[in-house]
Amino acid sequence: MVKAVIFDMDGVLIDSEPMWQQAELDVFGRLGVTLQPHQTKQTAGMTTRAVTEYWYQQSPWQGVSLADTEAAVISQVAQSIASRGEAKKGVLRLLQQLQQQQLPTALATNSSQYLMDTTLDTLAIRHYFAAHCCVEMVAQGKPAPDIYLLAASKLEVAPADCLVFEDSYTGISAAKAAGMTVIAIPAAEEWQHEKFAIADAKIRCLSEFDFSSWSLPLR
Incomplete structure (x- = not known):
């Protein structure tokens, strides 16, 4: 029972999946990681930290820490949820x-x-x-x-x-x-x-x- x-x-x-997708495309894109929308589905369901680490391993960037990158993704998603969720x-x-x-x-x-x-x-x-x-x-x-x-x-x-x-x-x-x-x-x-x-x-x-x-x- x-x-x-x-x-x-x-x-x-x-x-919220479209919001996550857009945030990842925007944030990682600014760091030089070229992603296509369908690629974000590879990491669906993972923690934001795990997603950040995954794309860093695929295409390492410089100048921005993993923690700050993770925070940027979360911040954009939160703004999207608050405005139109x-x-x-x-x-x-x-x-x-x-x-x-x-x-x-x-x-x-x-x-x-x-x-x-x-x-x-x-x-x-x-x-x-x-x-x-x-x-x-x-x-x-x-x-x-x-x-x-x-x-x-x-x-x-x-x-x-x-x-x-x-x-x-x-x-x-x-x-x-x-x-x-x-x-x-x-x-x-x-x-x-x-x-x-x-x-x-x-x-x-x-x-x-x-x-x-x-x-x-x-x-």
């Missing part, structure tokens, strides 16, 4: 349903505390979550299971009793490694990709989630 629900943030609660289809309805059913809910994101707070405040959904977990709170980000295990611990629920919503293979791998049930929400262009077969189910958006299909306690 599912006793708690955990959400990823980017790509699940908010369509909107909850994805089905988010508010599902969060309201979970609240009505008194199911503990947590957020577990590979993003920074700053971006997590910006997103929660912009979408005005902070109050729906009993626990907020970001990458600074764990030793390793996704695909390591740390952040999902932390979320379960904060909710005081066994990992096996947690249902997770994830959009990336990296995140799905992390939740499965934590021993949780995972529903994948792939991007439209990746719907048929075999990598999502590791998830327990697959939906196109949160509005498709059907309570009757899962052993959720209905009060």
